Amino acid sequence: MTQVSTPPFAPPALSVQDIEALNDLYRRGTPENTIRAYERDLVYITAWKQLRFDEPLVWPERHECALRFVLDHSRDLSEAKDGAREVAEALIAQRLRRALTCPAPSTLNRRIASWQAFHRMKNLDSPFDAPLLKQARAKARRAAARPAKPKSRNPITRPILEQLLATCRGTIRDCRDRAILMLGWASGGRRRSEIAALMVEDISLKDFAKTGIVWISLVETKTTARGSTPRLVLKGRAAQALVHWLEISGIKDGPLFRPISKADRLLKRRMTPDAIYQIVKRRLRLAGLPEDFASPHGIRSGFLTQAALDGAPIQAAMRLSLHRSVAQAQRYYDDVDIAENPATDLLG
CATH class of the missing domain: 1.10.443.10 (Intergrase catalytic core)
Structure with missing residues (x-):
């Protein structure tokens, strides 16, 4: 009996009209606040990769690039003497980053979530789903754990x-x-x-x-x-x-x-x-x-x-x-x- 191999899944070929309709569907089906967050995060990620690797974003993104993003954003760069600090200083100059200190875990998680969403929109696997990346993110969350700060200094009773x-x-x-x-x-x-x-x-x-x-x-x-x-x-x-x-x-x-x-x-x-x-x-x-x-x-x-x-x-x-x-x-x-x-x- 002849063994029939299953061809690997490939993203469907979309026409220009299909792409436009899909983009419109995403815009109408996504809250405005989420769209604004996606836009800000895409600007930040694009600028970070251009400064760090002198390359534009690629789809799907390389695992080493995703891992470097996690590592660069999981430590205080105030005393660092490597390329990560130079990139952070350039991002601060562009008003895309506030300080050299370690960003809040929620900020890193949101940017990664946006990056993953961009991959899903393109029907591609995200590098952040790899076991090594998942483990690195878990360690980063534990290392950066801090007491939760209230969103408002005082409640308006x-x-x-x-x-x-x-x-x-x-x-x-x-x-x-x-x-x-x-x-x-x-x-x-x-x-x-x-x-x-x-x-x-x-x-x-x-x-x-x-x-x-x-x-x-x-x-x-x-x-x-x-x-x-x-x-x-x-x-x-x-x-x-x-x-x-x-x-x-x-x-x-x-x-x-x-x-x-x-x-x-x-x-x-x-x-x-x-x-x-x-x-x-x-x-x-x-x-x-x-x-x-x-x-x-x-x-x-x-x-x-x-x-x-x-x-x-x-x-x-x-x-x-x-x-x-x-x-x-x-x-x-x-x-x-x-x-x-x-x-x-x-x-x-």
């Missing part, structure tokens, strides 16, 4: 939020910022990207006149897929602030929150996530607090911290925050519990 809201008085900008802060906090601690992405069509006022409830439909979040995010509810003052914003702004469709010009003119485009960051900084300053007192993530951590302080079950808080991991949400509860634990007062 209810008393802090009230201080920020007190700075929002009567202008259209104040009205918008009040609605952003209250929606972001009361709907479960929304991320700034989620707030900036909201459209008027995502807001339902059908029950507001009768019950005072506003329904929010997020297209997707960091922890939920497109189309599978449960509806969120907004009640009380937060719902009223949002409805007031819609009435004052006259917005009927399109982006829910928009930039406002220096002449107090409402613009048509949507706000960027960085604009939410600037709003939080400005309100902190107006409230007499340091600008670095908290970041926009303080809205998220503040909601969960306040839920713990008020004795809300963690499962109830997670239904709004949309945390997938109980362990991750539990950290905010643990921070409160340890401070309120009677055992901490044994010495008096």
Whole structure:
């Protein structure tokens, strides 16, 4: 009996039209934040390889190049005297790298994940899937392990939020910022990207006149897929602030929150996530607090911290925050519990 050998798998030959359609599918099916991260990482990786090897990227990438990338980004180069430091200094000069110190493990992991994604897009095997590379990355993570730093210096709990809201008085900008802060906090601690992405069509006022409830439909979040995010509810003052914003702004469709010009003119485009960051900084300053007192993530951590302080079950808080991991949400509860634990007062 003749043995028939199976030919090796080869990527399908795609026409120009197929490639264009596939690229369009990737763009429409990938979150904007992820696309921006891919773009930044591709620029960095391309510059790094050109400086390190004097070569452009190749597909699939060579294993030795991938291994060198891991090694160069898994140690402090401040005292190094080899080519890795020269490359790092050149990247710093190009504003692609911040310092010679070892990058955070999360930064290295993200760049490698982007590199792997580029290979998948081209239907190619990634060198980072090789056993040696996997082991090197595992050792790098262990060697660079460090205590996790909070994303916000302080949580924006209810008393802090009230201080920020007190700075929002009567202008259209104040009205918008009040609605952003209250929606972001009361709907479960929304991320700034989620707030900036909201459209008027995502807001339902059908029950507001009768019950005072506003329904929010997020297209997707960091922890939920497109189309599978449960509806969120907004009640009380937060719902009223949002409805007031819609009435004052006259917005009927399109982006829910928009930039406002220096002449107090409402613009048509949507706000960027960085604009939410600037709003939080400005309100902190107006409230007499340091600008670095908290970041926009303080809205998220503040909601969960306040839920713990008020004795809300963690499962109830997670239904709004949309945390997938109980362990991750539990950290905010643990921070409160340890401070309120009677055992901490044994010495008096």
